Amino acid sequence: xxxxxxxxxxxxxxxxxxxxxxxxxxxxxxxxxxxxxxxxxxxxxxxxxxxxxxxxxxxxxxxxxxxxxxxxxxxxxxxxxxxxxxxxxxxxxxxxxxxxxxxxxxxxxxxxxxxxxxxxxxxxxxxxxxxxxxxxxxxxxxxxxxxxxxxxxxxxxxxxxxxxxxxxxxxxxxxxxxxxxxxxxxxxxxxxxxxxxxxxxxxxxxxxxxxxxxxxxxxxxxxxxxxxxxxxxxxxxxxxxxxxxxxxxxxxxxxxxxxxxxxxxxxxxxxxxxxxxxxxxxxxxxxxxxxxxxxxxxxxxxxxxxxxxxxxxxxxxxxxxxxxxxxxx
Amino acid sequence: xxxxxxxxxxxxxxxxxxxxxxxxxxxxxxxxxxxxxxxxxxxxxxxxxxxxxxxxxxxxxxxxxxxxxxxxxxxxxxxxxxxxxxxxxxxxxxxxxxxxxxxxxxxxxxxxxxxxxxxxxxxxxxxxxxxxxxxxxxxxxxxxxxxxxxxxxxxxxxxxxxxxxxxxxxxxxxxxxxxxxxxxxxxxxxxxxxxxxxxxxxxxxxxxxxxxxxxxxxxxxxxxxxxxxxxxxxxxxxxxxxxxxxxxxxxxxxxxxxxxxxxxxxxxxxxxxxxxxxxxxxxxxxxxxxxxxxxxxxxxxxxxxxxxxxxxxxxxxxxxxxx
Numbered sequence: 012x013x014x015x016x017x018x019x020x021x022x023x024x025x026x027x028x029x030x031x032x033x034x035x036x037x038x039x040x041x042x043x044x045x046x047x048x049x050x051x052x053x054x055x056x057x058x059x060x061x062x063x064x065x066x067x068x069x070x071x072x073x074x075x076x077x078x079x080x081x082x083x084x085x086x087x088x089x090x091x092x093x094x095x096x097x098x099x100x101x102x103x104x105x106x107x108x109x110x111x112x113x114x115x116x117x118x119x120x121x122x123x124x125x126x127x128x129x130x131x132x133x134x135x136x137x138x139x140x141x142x143x144x145x146x147x148x149x150x151x152x153x154x155x156x157x158x159x160x161x162x163x164x165x166x167x168x169x170x171x172x173x174x175x176x177x178x179x180x181x182x183x184x185x186x187x188x189x190x191x192x193x194x195x196x197x198x199x200x201x202x203x204x205x206x207x208x209x210x211x212x213x214x215x216x217x218x219x220x221x222x223x224x225x226x227x228x229x230x231x232x233x234x235x236x237x238x239x240x241x242x243x244x245x246x247x248x249x250x251x252x253x254x255x256x257x258x259x260x261x262x263x264x265x266x267x268x269x270x271x272x273x274x275x276x277x278x279x280x281x282x283x284x285x286x287x288x289x290x291x292x293x294x295x296x297x298x299x300x301x302x303x304x305x306x307x308x309x310x311x312x313x314x315x316x317x318x319x320x321x322x323x324x325x326x327x328x329x330x331x332x333x334x335x336x337x338x339x340x
Numbered sequence: 341x342x343x344x345x346x347x348x349x350x351x352x353x354x355x356x357x358x359x360x361x362x363x364x365x366x367x368x369x370x371x372x373x374x375x376x377x378x379x380x381x382x383x384x385x386x387x388x389x390x391x392x393x394x395x396x397x398x399x400x401x402x403x404x405x406x407x408x409x410x411x412x413x414x415x416x417x418x419x420x421x422x423x424x425x426x427x428x429x430x431x432x433x434x435x436x437x438x439x440x441x442x443x444x445x446x447x448x449x450x451x452x453x454x455x456x457x458x459x460x461x462x463x464x465x466x467x468x469x470x471x472x473x474x475x476x477x478x479x480x481x482x483x484x485x486x487x488x489x490x491x492x493x494x495x496x497x498x499x500x501x502x503x504x505x506x507x508x509x510x511x512x513x514x515x516x517x518x519x520x521x522x523x524x525x526x527x528x529x530x531x532x533x534x535x536x537x538x539x540x541x542x543x544x545x546x547x548x549x550x551x552x553x554x555x556x557x558x559x560x561x562x563x564x565x566x567x568x569x570x571x572x573x574x575x576x577x578x579x580x581x582x583x584x585x586x587x588x589x590x591x592x593x594x595x596x597x598x599x600x601x602x603x604x605x606x607x608x609x610x611x612x613x614x615x616x617x618x619x620x621x622x623x624x625x626x627x628x629x630x631x632x633x634x635x636x637x638x639x640x641x642x643x644x645x646x647x648x649x650x651x652x653x654x655x656x657x658x659x660x661x662x663x
Contacts, residue, residue, distance in 0.1 A: 152359060156633060157599060157640055164621065164633060167366070258606070277493070277607065283493070283498075294483075297487060
C-alpha cells in the first residue's frame, strides 16, 4: 500500500497522530476517566489540580463501586489530577468525555459535509445550464450570510431542550447547512477543469459512457482534493460544536462538552484566573485538537503543491510536490 | 468604475431579497414566539396580548407578514423590536457602529502587524526569525477565538487594567466629546486586541506567502543587476505586488472576522451586532433577527466589493470588468 503524500511531513504526521489520539480518548473515555463526569464532590468545589499525597495510593486498573474497571483510581482518598469545577466535578473526567462529543461532531460533520458538498458540486458541474445556475446561486446566498449568524438561526428552528442524541445531531446539522457550500463550489471548479483534460477526452474517444467517465476518470482524481476539504472542515466542526455548546445551544449540562465546560468556567469570570484550570483544560484540549487538524491541513496543502504554508519554514527543505493526475485510460 | 459599483450594488438586490426570505422562513419555522412567552405571564391580560398580535400582524399568514415587512423595509422601516421596545433600525444602527469599529480597528492592526512581520520573516526565509514567527502563527491560529476571548476577559478582570463590558462608562452622557471619544477607545481596546490577536497570524501567513512568491520573480533579477540593495528590493519592488493576494484575502475573511467578532462581543460584552443577534434569537424577536441577518450579509458583500475596488490600486494590471 502506498503511503499518502502528506506522510512525508513530520508536522502532518504529528498532527494526525494527535487526532488519532483524540479519537481514541473519545472512544475510551469511560475506561480512561477516573470518575463519572457527573459525579459531584460536595466537599471540594474549585479544587486545584493535585497529585496523590501521603496515605493515598494510586491503583492501576482499579474497579469502582459499580464494578467498572478504570485505567487508574485512588485508594483512601479522592484526587483530582486536573482539579474540580464549580460544582465539584472532576475536570479530567469531563474533558475526556467532552472529547467524545467533539469527535462525534467532527466525524459526522466532515463525512456529511464532504459527501454532500461533493455531490452537489459534481451535479452542478456535470448537469450544467439551469442546474448549475440554481445550485451556485443557492451557495452564493448561503455564503453571503455571516456563517455563525446563519448557524444560530438554523439552530433556533429546533427547540432548546431536547435529548442529548438529538441535540448533537441538530448541532451537526446546523453547522453542515453552512459548511457544504464551500466544498461544493470547490468540487465544481475541480470537476469542470478535470473534464477538459486529455485523459477524459481519450476515455470518451475510447467509447466510455458518461457514468464510466465520471466514476473511473474524474472522481478518483478529485480524491486528494476531497481529503483537503475534509481537513479544512475538521476544525470548523470542532470549533462549531464548542461554540454552540458555549452559547447554550449545543450539548447541555450535565453532559460534558468542551464548549459547555468553557461556559461554566466563564460564569464566574471575575475569579476565572484563580480557577485557571477550569478554563485552561478544556481550552487547551480544544486548541490542541485544532492544532492537530491545522498541522494535517498544512501537510495536505504542501503535498498538493502549496509552497509557503507555515510548515514550510519549520520542516526540512523539500521541493514542492505537484499534484499528479492519475491517468486511467 | 462607477458603472462597476452600480452593477454590483444592483446585484445586491436579488441577493438581499433571497437572504431576507430565507431568514424570514427560518424565523417562522422556529417554535414559539415572543408573544408565546408573554402568554406564560399571568400578570399580562389576554386582551393586551391579542392587541399586540393584531397590531404587529402576527395573526396573518406568513407570506403577508413577509410582504408587509418587505414593503416597510423598502421604505426604510425595518420593523419594531418587541424585546427591546425600540425600532429595529435604531438598534441596528447603534450595534453596527460598534461592530464596524471593532472590525476595522482589528483589520488595520492585524494587516499592518502581519505585513511587517511578514517582511521581517522573508529577509531570511527559513532563518531563525522566520521559524519563530511561523511556529507562533501556527500556534496562535489554533487557539480558538472563544478561548482567546475568555482568557482576555479573565486577564482584564484579574488585572483591572482595561474596562470590561459595554462601549462606554455609565456617566458618558455627561462628558464632552473628547472625553467620550477617549472613553470609547478605552473600552474598544480589549475586544479589538483579542480580535487582532486572532486574525494577525492569518494575515502574517498570507503576507509571507505573497512576498515569497514575488521574491522568486524574474523582474527582481533585473533590479538586483542594477545594483539595488536588498532593502530597496524588498520595500520598493516586492511589497506592492505582494499586496494583491493579501487584499483579496481581506475580502474572503470578512465572514470569518464577523464570526470571531460575534464570539468576542458575547464574551466581553461589546454591544455589537453579534451580541444583538444572539439576544434577538434567544428572545425570539423576529424583526430584530431579520434585520441583523440582512445587515450582516450587506456587510459581507460590501466588504468583498471594497476589496475588489482596492485590487487595481495594488496592481494596475488588474482591470475591473463590468460583470
